[in-house]
Amino acid sequence: MTAPAHPEGAAGPATRPWYVSAGLALAAVALLLGLAWGAARLRSPYPFYGTAYPAGTQAAPFQGVAVQGGAARPFAFTPGAGGQATALFFGFTHCASICPLSLSYLNKARALLPAELRSKLNIVLVSVDPARDTPARLGEYVGFFGSGTGVRIPEPALGQVAQAYGVAYQKAELQGAAYQINHTTATYLIDARGQLRVLWDYTQLPQVERVKADLQYVLETP
Amino acid sequence: MPVPARLFILLLALLTACRPAPQAQAGPTATLTVEAARVVAVPPSVKETSVFGTLRNPGGRPLRLTGVQSPAADHAMLMVTRTDAQGRTGMQMTDALTVPAGGELVLSDTGDHIMLMGLRAPLREGEPVALTLTDDAGGTHTLQAPVVKP
Numbered sequence A: 001m002t003a004p005a006h007p008e009g010a011a012g013p014a015t016r017p018w019y020v021s022a023g024l025a026l027a028a029v030a031l032l033l034g035l036a037w038g039a040a041r042l043r044s045p046y047p048f049y050g051t052a053y054p055a056g057t058q059a060a061p062f063q064g065v066a067v068q069g070g071a072a073r074p075f076a077f078t079p080g081a082g083g084q085a086t087a088l089f090f091g092f093t094h095c096a097s098i099c100p101l102s103l104s105y106l107n108k109a110r111a112l113l114p115a116e117l118r119s120k121l122n123i124v125l126v127s128v129d130p131a132r133d134t135p136a137r138l139g140e141y142v143g144f145f146g147s148g149t150g151v152r153i154p155e156p157a158l159g160q161v162a163q164a165y166g167v168a169y170q171k172a173e174l175q176g177a178a179y180q181i182n183h184t185t186a187t188y189l190i191d192a193r194g195q196l197r198v199l200w201d202y203t204q205l206p207q208v209e210r211v212k213a214d215l216q217y218v219l220e221t222p
Numbered sequence B: 001m002p003v004p005a006r007l008f009i010l011l012l013a014l015l016t017a018c019r020p021a022p023q024a025q026a027g028p029t030a031t032l033t034v035e036a037a038r039v040v041a042v043p044p045s046v047k048e049t050s051v052f053g054t055l056r057n058p059g060g061r062p063l064r065l066t067g068v069q070s071p072a073a074d075h076a077m078l079m080v081t082r083t084d085a086q087g088r089t090g091m092q093m094t095d096a097l098t099v100p101a102g103g104e105l106v107l108s109d110t111g112d113h114i115m116l117m118g119l120r121a122p123l124r125e126g127e128p129v130a131l132t133l134t135d136d137a138g139g140t141h142t143l144q145a146p147v148v149k150p
């Protein structure tokens, strides 16, 4: 018996030059890395500091009353209207600690944006205490910490708006006739196409540089 | 106001006195120091606000604070911050806040703090607000916290 002939026969091993093989190997590795990177980008297109919403999450419109141009007028929030983005949160003016600071941090983050982007972002506070928060009071409150819109929505419409954004609130007796409202403390960023892009938990807001980076990305990539 | 100036003012907000009440127990009285004390500035129509800062207890015994008063407000209260299962955050009154022996208690927006309710006059930025804390051994601790816009 003779051993089976070597497929290459007398020609011997393939004569592909070493550098071609090395080049092909490198190209294969680069292709794999590129595919993995592309897949990761598709799944999470931008590394937001806040929590990203799935693409195409439409924000809910709502109606209330807000001080605009010095007087209380009907205010209709149409997400994305006028090419504006909106940082929206829910709070109340008798809130002694978290709401004033939310407004302050959001104003600071906006102030860090390039000048041409600042005017494309509105800051909106919706009151979860319509019994005590008049539009005038809300306007003064929002204006004191920067600029933005303070909206009063009466019940039961407020409850529906809150539900649409996943906001919960509840009255809590404090002392005598005084009460506070316990409430969820997230801020929602809605882009110029009216879509929810990202939310920040209150505890994230002090990192204004990182909030600003999220804002800038969403304003530049509606 | 430039940041260094603001920091300077915050650091100036130091505990000024510590008088043991007559019924205080014998032995060295715990002193309390405070750093970066500040009252959150609010618009004139708002009658409640918070006091933040860091309380330090260099003494060998925990200091249990059971009361707070301020001439600037009808009521001053010791508060804790709680978040319930639905994610709703709010503050509640508490009977006592404890500064651990040789340790500190941070008063903040997300944790323990002091609330002022029924402000008697609009707060002015930069002006100090006096606060007097009482402990369960009868000691009193007076501090000055400037009004700072967050």
Ligand SMILES: [Cu+2]
Pocket: A091, A092, A095, A096, A097, A098, A099, A183
């Ligand atoms: Cu609040």
